[in-house]
Amino acid sequence: MRLYEISIRRFRGIKKLDWTSPNEFSCLVGPRDSTKSTILDAIEYALSPRWNVVFDDTDFFNLDTSEPIEVTVTVGEVPESLLVEEKFGLHLRGWNPATKKVNDEPEPASDNLRALSIRLTVDSALEPQWNVVNDHNEAKRISHKDRELLGLARLGSSVDWHLSWQRGSILSRFTAGNSKDVGSISGVLAEATRAARKTFTPSAVDSLNNAAQRTEILAKHLGVQPITHYQPHLDFESASVGMGGVTLHDGEIPLRNAGLGTRRLLTLALQKEIARAGGVTLVDEVEHALEPHAIRQLLTFLKKGSEIPEGGKGAEPKESARECVVLTTHSPTVIVELDATNLFMVRNEAGQTTVEGIPDELQSVVRIGPDAFLGKAVIVCEGKTEYGVCRALDNWWSGAIGGQSLKSLGLLGVVPIASVSGGGSEAPRIAQGFVTLGFRTLLFADSDEPLNPSEEDLRNAGGTVVQWQGSCSIEQRVFWDLPWDGVVELLTVAAEEKDEESVRSLVASRLGINATGLSRDIKNWNTVPEVNEQTVRDALGKAAKVGKWFKSIALGETLGNIVTKYLNVIPNTDLAKKISALRLWVDSSE
C-alpha cells in the first residue's frame, strides 16, 4: 500500500490539513498538542475495517456539528481484487509521482499510477460513512470487508489484552488456527478445575465446618433433609478456568508483572505478525516506555516491513508486499535514528495544520540537535561558546544559581542548539531553515563576519537576530563590557584550562610586548605601562578567540556564569542590553 495524499477537515483539533506525498516511512514530529496523534487517528478511522467506530460531538472541530467531519486518504498499490469492475474499477484515480499530484482519472502514461480516494464522513447524526470518491463518478460505498483488504494495523494498543487468551486476542487467534487442539485445551482446563476442587480441604477449617453443620440442624426443623451431609466446598462456577483466564507467563511469573516496555514490545511483535502484508502500519509515540537501544531495534524492525522469521532470528525473513508506515514521536532518539527524509514537522495554528518535510539545510541539524524539532522556539547559537552561555543564562534566569525566578527555557519550549561547523557560518542558514518550518527562531551570533542570509533577510522572514554592537565576537564583547574583576575571573579560568604560559604569551603577542611585560598577577594586567586598559581589553578579547579559551560548551557555560555575576552592575553595556533582549524574546514565546 502507498499513501499518496491525506486530507482532513474539521476533525478534533484539525480544521484543515492537506498532506501530500508522505514517504513509505514517515515520522510525524512536533510539540505537544500539535495534533500528531489526531492525524494518526484520522488515518486509522478512514482505513480501518471496524464498523463500530463511535463518534461524538467532541470529535468535531470546535464541537461544531453543522458541517461534517471528512477524512480523505488517497492510496495506491491496493490489492487487485478491489480494482475489478464490480468493486472500484470504475472509480480509479491517478497519481503522478513526478509532479506529486492526484489526477481525477488515471493517466494513460505507464509511469502514472492507479489510486483510490477513500473518504470517511461523519455528519451531525454521528453515523460514519465510508465511500470511494472522485469527481468523475458517483461516490461508492466501501464495506468493512473491503477495507479489511487494505491491511491497516495500529500497533501498540491494548497491551495486556493481547498477552492473554481472552476472546479476540492475538494469542487466541494463533491458538484457534490449530483447531484440533481446541478439544484437548478444554480438557486440560476442565482437569485444572477438578484438581482445584480436590485440593480444597475444608474439613481442615473448623469454622467452615461448624457453620455447615449448624445449617444442617436448622434445616431439619423445617423438614429439609440433606441427601448426605452439608459441607463447604469450592463451587464449580468460581473455580472453573476458561480460556480467558489463561495468560502468558515467563516461567511462573505472569507477564502482567513485567515492565511496560517489555509488554509493549511483545504486543507490537504480535500485532505486526498478524497484520496483513503490504498494508499500512501506524504507531503512536513509537518510543513509549522503551529505552534507546530498544527504540532503535523497534525502528529497524518497522523499517524492514517484514515478518519475524518463524524460526526466530537466523531464519530467512519472508518476502512481503510493500508496506507503508506512519509514526509519531517526541523522542530525540527516534529523530536521530531516522533519516531526515523520513521526518515531517506538524504545525497547528488555530486549526490550520501543516505537515512539512525537513528542508535540505536542516538535514545535518537533525542529527546534532534533535531536541530543537520538539520544541516551540529555537535559539540557533553560532558556536559552542554561545550554547554554553545560553545554558548559564537559563540557570541564572530560572534561579538555579541565585538569580531571578523567571520561567526556564525548557518550560517555555525554547531549545538552544549549536551549529555544526566550527566557523559558525552555517548558523544563519540553519536559522532560516527553522523559520521556514514555522519555528519562532532567534539567531545568536557574533557580528565580526557578515551573515548569509543577512540579518535583514532573517528579520523579513520572521526570525529574530541578536548580535553584538560593533563588529565583534562574544569574547571581545565580554572582555570589553565586564568590570575588571570579571575580566580577571575569566583570565583565571583560561589560565587554568589552557595553561598560564600560553595565555600570557598570546596576550603579550597581541599587545606587541614581551611576555614578561605582563604582570605576574593577572589582576594587574590592566596596568601595562603605556597601554591603556581599553587596548588591553581589546587584546584579551582577540586572544581569547584565537586561543579558543572558551571554545567548548562547558567553558562557554563557565563564561556565562561569570558574566551573569556582574550583569547587574553593567546595565548600560551592550552585553547586558543584548542579554535582556534575548530574555525578552524568550518570554514572548508564551
Place this chain on the structure above:
Amino acid sequence: MNSNIEALFASNRGLLVAPAGCGKTRLIAEAVALRQTPRRQLVLTHTHAGVYEIRKHLRLLKASSSQARVETISGWALKYAASYPHTSGLLFDEPETTEQWNAVHEAATRLLKNAHVGRVVENSYSGIMVDEYQDCSRPQHQLILAVAELLPCRVLGDPLQGIFDFSGSVDWKTDVVPNFDQLPPLEKPWRWEQENANRGLGQWLLRVREQIQSGKDVLLQHAPAVWKHLDPVYGAQAQLAECKRMVNNIGESVVAINKWPNQHHSLTSRLKGLFTCVEAIDCPELFQFAIDFEQKSGPQRAAAVLEFASICMTKVKSQLHSAIVSYSSGKSYKPHANADAPHFAALHRVASENTMSAVRPALQRLAELPDNRIHRRELYDEMILALCDYSMGTHTSLREAAWSVRSRTRTSGRKLGLRVAGSTLLVKGMEFQHALILDADKLNSKELYVAMTRGTQSLTIFSKSPVLRPHLNST
C-alpha cells in the same frame, strides 16, 4: 450440448452461427454455468428482453451470480464511458438518439485503450460472450473488437436474422467474418423438438434456410406449413377469419405478422382486441401523446385524450364522432342524449378543469364504453401507468414519467398478451405456439426467415402463390 461448449471455448476469438431456435441462448447459459473459469464471464446482448432470457436460463441451471454478468452492450458501454468522461471523451450521460449512442460506444472503445482501464476489464472477467451479433451497429462491433484485445471473446448470431439492416449496422461478410474464427454452426432445431412442438416443421425450416440463403425460391406445397391463398379481393376477410380461428386454440400463444405497423394496428382493431399489438421498444406514440396532453389545455386537451383513445380502442372513433369534432375545434361539448354518462362527465372535466388529474379517469371511462375493446393494450397500459406515476409528483412532466415507465418495462420485461400482432422487427427473438404470416410476398429474405421461425406448433402463410420469392424484395 457439451461438445458445443467445448467447441465454443476452443478459440479465443470464436464466431458461432446459430439458426433460429437452435438453442443459442441456452448454449450461452450452459457455457457460463457449467464451465468454471477463474473470473466471471461477461455476457452481452442487445435488448433487455435478451438479458432477461439469458438470466432466466442461468437461473434454471442454478448458476451463481459470481459466474456471469449479463448486460446490454449499450448499457455496459455507457457504464464505462460515463465513469471516466475525461478519458473517454463522453460529453453527456443520458443518450437518446442513434448518433448519441454511437458516440457512447466510440467513447467506450477509446477508453479501453487506456492501460489502467483495460486492466480493470482483464481483472474483472475471464472472457466475453456476445449474443445476437448480427444486430450490432458498427461502433458496437468496434467496441467488441477492442474488448477482444483484452479478453477471450466469443460471438454468436445469425446473419439471416439481421433485419435491422440500416447503414450503421455491421456487415457480416466484411466486418464480422474476417475478425473471428468460424466455429461449426449449431444444427439441432431445439425449438421444434420440445414437447407438443412440430418436429417436422423444424426440420423443414432448416432446408428452407438453405434455400433462402442461396437465393432460391421457397416452395410451400407439400410443406408442414399451411398455405392460404391471398385473394386480392377477399384476402383481408380470410386473414381475419384465420386469426379468429386461432382463438380456438385456447391458452396457446399466437403471433400474426405483417410488414407495416399500421397494418397490425388496423388488424387488431378489426379483431376487436382478440389480438393486441406489440409496440415498438421506444413506443413513440406514448411520448407524443404525453407531450400533447400536457401542452394542450381545455377542449384541445379533451380532443387529444379522445385521439389517443381512438387509436387504442375499437369503438371510440365511431361512437364519439361529434364529441371529437367539437372539442377539436376548441368548443365545449354537450351531448344531446345520455349527457350524464360517466365518460361525458369525465371529458367535460378534462375540458373545463386545468389539472392533469382528470385525464386518467377520462381514459378509463372511455375504455368502459359498451362493446369497446382495447386492441393496443400495451400502449394504453403504459399511458395509464405514466399518468399514475405523474400524479405521485416525482416527475416534472408527463413525458418524464412516461420515460421512466417505459424504462422499467424494458428492464423488467414486458407482459404480452396471448395473441399478438406485430412486424418481424417487433417479434424477432420471440417464440409462440402458432405463427401467421399475413402477407408473405412483401417480406424480404431475412424478414421471411425470421417470420417463419416464430411458431413451434404451426405455421400458416398467406401469399399470392405457394412459391415464395423473397430474394426479389430489397433488403
